[in-house]
Each structure stands twice: as structure tokens, then as C-alpha cells.
Amino acid sequence: MTHPSHRVPEADLLRTFALFGIAVVNTPYIAAPWFAPPAVETSADVVAAYAGTSFFWAKFFVLFAFLFGWSMVQMDASAERDGRDAQIIWRRRMAALFAVGLAHAVFVFSYDILMLYAALGTFLAGSRHRSDAQLARRAVIGLGVGVLAYLLLGFGFAAGDGGPPPGVSVAGYTGSFLDATVNRLWDLIPGQIANLLYNGPLSYAAFCMGVVAARRKLLSPGSADWTRLKRLAPGLLLAGIALNAPIGVANALGDAAPDWLWLLGFALLAFGSPTLAAAYLVFVVEAGRRLRFPAVLAAEGKMSMTAYVVHGLLAGAIFHGWGLGLYEQTGAAATMAIAFGVALTCFTLCAVWTRFVGQGPLEALTRLIAYGRSPAPAR
Numbered sequence: 001m002t003h004p005s006h007r008v009p010e011a012d013l014l015r016t017f018a019l020f021g022i023a024v025v026n027t028p029y030i031a032a033p034w035f036a037p038p039a040v041e042t043s044a045d046v047v048a049a050y051a052g053t054s055f056f057w058a059k060f061f062v063l064f065a066f067l068f069g070w071s072m073v074q075m076d077a078s079a080e081r082d083g084r085d086a087q088i089i090w091r092r093r094m095a096a097l098f099a100v101g102l103a104h105a106v107f108v109f110s111y112d113i114l115m116l117y118a119a120l121g122t123f124l125a126g127s128r129h130r131s132d133a134q135l136a137r138r139a140v141i142g143l144g145v146g147v148l149a150y151l152l153l154g155f156g157f158a159a160g161d162g163g164p165p166p167g168v169s170v171a172g173y174t175g176s177f178l179d180a181t182v183n184r185l186w187d188l189i190p191g192q193i194a195n196l197l198y199n200g201p202l203s204y205a206a207f208c209m210g211v212v213a214a215r216r217k218l219l220s221p222g223s224a225d226w227t228r229l230k231r232l233a234p235g236l237l238l239a240g241i242a243l244n245a246p247i248g249v250a251n252a253l254g255d256a257a258p259d260w261l262w263l264l265g266f267a268l269l270a271f272g273s274p275t276l277a278a279a280y281l282v283f284v285v286e287a288g289r290r291l292r293f294p295a296v297l298a299a300e301g302k303m304s305m306t307a308y309v310v311h312g313l314l315a316g317a318i319f320h321g322w323g324l325g326l327y328e329q330t331g332a333a334a335t336m337a338i339a340f341g342v343a344l345t346c347f348t349l350c351a352v353w354t355r356f357v358g359q360g361p362l363e364a365l366t367r368l369i370a371y372g373r374s375p376a377p378a379r
Helices: 009-031 043-055 060-082 086-107 114-125 132-159 170-174 177-198 200-215 224-256 259-291 295-302 304-319 332-356 361-371
Strands: none
Touching: 009 043, 009 060, 009 259, 009 295, 009 304, 009 332, 043 224, 043 332, 060 086, 060 114, 060 200, 060 259, 086 114, 086 177, 086 304, 086 361, 114 177, 114 200, 132 177, 132 200, 132 259, 170 177, 177 200, 200 259, 224 259, 295 304, 295 332, 304 332, 304 361
């Protein structure tokens, strides 16, 4: 089995793009309770609610999970060059990722995805030597389980119980940082259960396909797989838009949406998300190659874990009581505009950091734990 052994700039560009989308998706859940999302009152709010759901929900974590699987192959190649045990390094890295995720969930954002990635990544480590065909079958199984999980979520949205989990006080996010932390502790288990349903199956499917893609050198010049995927991209884009339309309409209608529309929307979302994510992947990579985007656009992708945490801190500083206190004060359009601002601010901070410092602080910490030292960055 051949492993790529160099850093792929397109992968870092894709991570930057994925982080932008993740910031747009997460910000509304920092701006207001999940059961009472930002209000949809004006035509701009309707457009924001539809676009945020149809074009952002569940697309970017799929793309990021794909790159997570990709990175495991890259790490294997690096360990092989250095004569190290790749499996031990990967498990140490997953342990560090889980610890960072737990701290993030308690102090920043209770719906943290890093702990789930660490758990799935540990599970995936046992499959690292499976054949491409076996991994593809596991991806299909993950997609099937994802459909069932999304149907369950659809039933939940249709039921709309309209209340917080036990122990969680909406007022907690309008108080001090300690009040918000207590809220997150109470919301930690419900939040991770929601993550398991919403992110788990599709993330695992994307992990598996990321491993296959890295092995087959999908992003290498002259890749036959890339040529085929590029040919399919326009169809994937159109299909993805169509499959995601029902959930977008349901979210734009809010409480007025009929139950059957929520169920249909979530069922199709399980298929529409990876479809649209695949189209995004092609268009971002092709744009980067043809337009010769400057390397600074990939800076955030090189410190993705740090950027993910900073997104939450910036949004918390805007919406929670210990910051500007805008919690539940903005509609869907204003919240999306703030989310874009948060994403761009974080991108700028990462660009400056990588220019003058280099490796992100959380990346340095996880590398230190994984390797027992901070290895020299890849060329």
C-alpha cells in the first residue's frame, strides 16, 4: 500500500473552507438555545434560515471528517519515514484530541465535535489496514445508519418539545462566565447525544472515504479518480441543492412547517449533505488551482483545532453575558452576518499567527503528546 508522504496544500485550503462553514453552523447555537433558534421575522431572515440550512447544515463537518481520515494516512506515512509506531502515535493524538474537546465543551461550546472525532478516530484506527473496498462498504453502512439517525432527529424537530434539558437555564448564558460554564456542564451529555446522532454516522462514513481518497492520491496531479469526480461535480451540485431544499424550507417556516416536511427534510439531508460536500470539495480545489490562491488562504487549515476553539470563544464574547450580551437578541439574518464576521476574524488571526509564530498552540500540544516532542513541521 502506497502512502503519500508530503503535505497537500489543497487539503489545508479545504480545511480552511470547512472551518468557515462550521463557524456559520455553530454560531446560531451560541447565539440562542437550540430549541428557540434566532427569529425568522423578515424576508432577510427567511433567506438566511433557508440558506444556512440548505447550504451549510451537515455539509462542512462531512468535509472536515473526510479530511480527518485523510490525515490518518498522512500521519502513517510520516511515522513510517521516522521509523515510529503509527498506531501508538494516532491513539495518543486521539487521547489529546478528546482532552481538548472536553475542555472546549465545558468552557466554550457544549456541542463540541472533537470528542466524537477522537472516539471515531480511535475506532477507525483498527480499520486502517482494511482494503479500499472494505472501507467503502463501511462508509455505505455509515450512511445507512445516518439516515435512521436523521429520521430520529426529524421526529424530534417535528415534536418540538420547546424546552431546555434538565438543569440548563437559558438565563445562564446571559450571566457570568461561571454561569455559562455550569449551563454547559448540564448540557454536556444531551449535547453529545445530539452530536452522536447528527454527526456520528456521516462522520464515520466520511472518515472511511478520506482514508481511501488519501491512499488513492485523489488530489495528486493527473489522478484518474479526480478526473471522474470533477466530471460528476455539476450533477452533484444540482442533486445536492435539490436534496437539501426540503430541510431548508422547513427551517425557514419554523413552527409553521408541517411534521411531514421535517421528516422528509431530515431523511433527504442524510443524502444531500455528502452530495453537496463532494461538490464543494471539487469546486474549492479547482478554484484554488486555477486562480492560484495565495498560500495565506490555507493558513487556518494548518491550525484547524485552534481555529475551531477560537470560533467558539469569539462567538461567546459576542452573545454571552460575560461579553456583549446579545444572547437571543438577533434574528437569523443578523446572526448569520455575525457568524461570517466571526469566521473572517478567526481566519485573520490564524493568518497572522502562522506568519509570525508558526504552528498553532493546540496543534503543538497534541503533537507533543503524540510524539513525546514537537516534531519539525512538514515541508
